[in-house]
Amino acid sequence: EIVLTQSPGTLSLSPGERATLSCRASQSVTSNYLAWYQQKPGQAPRLLIYDTSRRATGIPERFSGSGSGTDFALTISGLEPEDFALYYCQQYGSSLRTFGQGTKVEIK
Amino acid sequence: EVQLLESGGGLVQPGRSLRLSCAASGFTFNNYGLSWVRQAPGRGLEWVSALSGSGATTYYADSVKGRFTISRDNSKNTLFLQMNSLRAEDTAVYYCTKDYHWNGLYHSDHWGQGTLVTVSS
Numbered sequence: 168e169i170v171l172t173q174s175p176g177t178l179s180l181s182p183g184e185r186a187t188l189s190c191r192a193s194q195s196v197t198s199n200y201l202a203w204y205q206q207k208p209g210q211a212p213r214l215l216i217y218d219t220s221r222r223a224t225g226i227p228e229r230f231s232g233s234g235s236g237t238d239f240a241l242t243i244s245g246l247e248p249e250d251f252a253l254y255y256c257q258q259y260g261s262s263l264r265t266f267g268q269g270t271k272v273e274i275k
Numbered sequence: 276e277v278q279l280l281e282s283g284g285g286l287v288q289p290g291r292s293l294r295l296s297c298a299a300s301g302f303t304f305n306n307y308g309l310s311w312v313r314q315a316p317g318r319g320l321e322w323v324s325a326l327s328g329s330g331a332t333t334y335y336a337d338s339v340k341g342r343f344t345i346s347r348d349n350s351k352n353t354l355f356l357q358m359n360s361l362r363a364e365d366t367a368v369y370y371c372t373k374d375y376h377w378n379g380l381y382h383s384d385h386w387g388q389g390t391l392v393t394v395s396s
Contacts, residue, residue: 168337202382204320211370211386212312212320223384255320259382262334264310264322 169194169258171267179275186243188270190256195236197260203232203241206253206269215254216241246272277301277385279371284390287361297354297371297387305329305349308379311356313367314389323369324356327379334379339365361394368392 170193180186190201199219204212214223216232219239229244243250251274256267283295295311310325324345326333333345344357354371368391372383 200382206320211388212383213386214382214384217375217382217384257320257322257382259380262380263336264325264382266320266322269319 168263169196169261169265171256171258171265173254173256173267173270175270176268177271177273179273180246181275182246182248184246186241186246186250186272188241188243188254188256188272190234190239190241190267192237192239192258196239196258199235199239200258200260201232201234201239202257202259203230204255204257205250206255212255243272277373279373279385279387281369281371281387281390284369284392286393286395288396289362289394291361292357292359293361293392295356295358295369295371295390295392299352299354299371299373302373304347304352306377308374308377308381309345309347309354310372310374310379310383311345311354312370312372312383312386313365313392314370315364315367318367321367325374325379328377332379358392361392363394366392366394 174189203216206212220232278300280298311323330347342360368389370389371387373385375381375384
């Protein structure tokens, strides 16, 4: 099983600032099959990024993904009020998909 | 518009069984894999199980293998999760998700709103 470790656990930033979230895998993720999801309180997760860097339908350009192998990142270039939420990475390069434990982006 | 509506959650005693359903609409059902993902109260996401568009190939997390069975009825656009020998640690909101691809090995591009399963005596 591939273990994903997200850091930091909590990111305290102000609106307009840039957020960089990290996701590190315990072994190389096949074909860089890595996705990012956003979850707000009381809501289901929403797909943001898939295949490491492809934005899902309707996702603003301020969200971008990067990385390869074992190190991946989600960048939000200029936080909007609606971006303060929980973010999870997920690998699907293995038949046993796994999620990271999440990073909370909170208002400073 | 893709819609996924879960049902069947509730309070169940340890060791008993429960069957979740997910009614889907807004896409060609048998062209896509489907998955279940759960979230224990106040915790992160845990992938549970997935199956291919035909239902012939299934995948399970180690934590549920041998106890849970995923299946689908393509004539009724419905996904199921049969949960047996339930444990307290199975308590969670269970989300039905549509996969990006047919084979059941991709990410989830649409999610239902979830159904809560509580395992307690």
